[in-house]
Amino acid sequence: MTKRELLYYKTYNHPTSEEWVVFIHGAGGSSSIWFKQIREFKEDFNLLLIDLRGHGKSAASFKNLWNERYTFPSVTKDIIEVLDHLKLPPAHIMGVSLGTILARQLAEMEPQRVKTMIMAGAVTKLNFTSQILVALGNTFKSVIPYMWLYSLFAFVIMPRGHHAESRNLFIREAKRLCQKEFIRWFKLTKDINPLLRYFKQRDLSIPTLYIMGEEDVMFLESVKNIVKEHKQSFLKVIEACGHVVNVEQPEIFNQLSLEWLKGQEYTLQNSVDHP
DSSP states (O other): OOOOOOOOEEEEOOSSOOOEEEEEOOTTOOGGGGTTTHHHHTTTSEEEEEOOTTSGGGTTSOGGGTTSOOOHHHHHHHHHHHHHHHTOOSEEEEEETHHHHHHHHHHHHOGGGEEEEEEETOOOOOOHHHHHHHHHHHHHTTTSOHHHHHHHHHHHHSOSGGGHHHHHHHHHHHTTSOHHHHHHHHTTHHHHHHHHHHHHHOOOOOOEEEEEETTOTTTHHHHHHHHHHOTTEEEEEETTOOSOHHHHSHHHHHHHHHHHHHHHHHHHHHHHHOO
């Protein structure tokens, strides 16, 4: 069998900190979605940014997997291989959109690797509207150019004028996918709701911060429900903001994330010093 290639990744090393933040983008995007986080986060943490298979600079690799059916565990295993390669210690995992499902899958598969999670624009359940979109997409994915479908999804999920930057960023990045790659990723949608139901039932007790936009009508309510049920989960809602909170309101997103992470580090350190 052909040796598997590693996903494309980029690291930013801190001169003194031993703490790592791992950034996982969503479907159709790339690690460039985090460009408004890098400058502030690298002041306190080591950073690892990854392009998922078929996305960004990983698009040219993984040709040997083209006939393999994509699953959430197999796509997550790609990420774990990068963590192994770099010999990363337990890290803070940050995901956006579909990347939040992969972050949670990583915590499910190898919880010892995950110190905390930050879920930006988290997908914890597909509501009726999103299920209709998925059904339409599955019906027409092989006959309609994928960019038509992707643009439709982007407009439904991020409909307002001030969502345009994040909407256009996602559409621009999605153009790097080919139709076959889009279809492989889109087939994952039929696994989403059963997987998310399972995740909701299992509280891993890993400190998790959800950061959602108040205009994220597709996903905000389901996140509110999961935060009520999971003891170590917390929610911050950003006003006048849609789905891709780290792009639309980066200053507030960075402040909320960094304050929370530093608070978690203080709590973890104290629990070690004073068991």
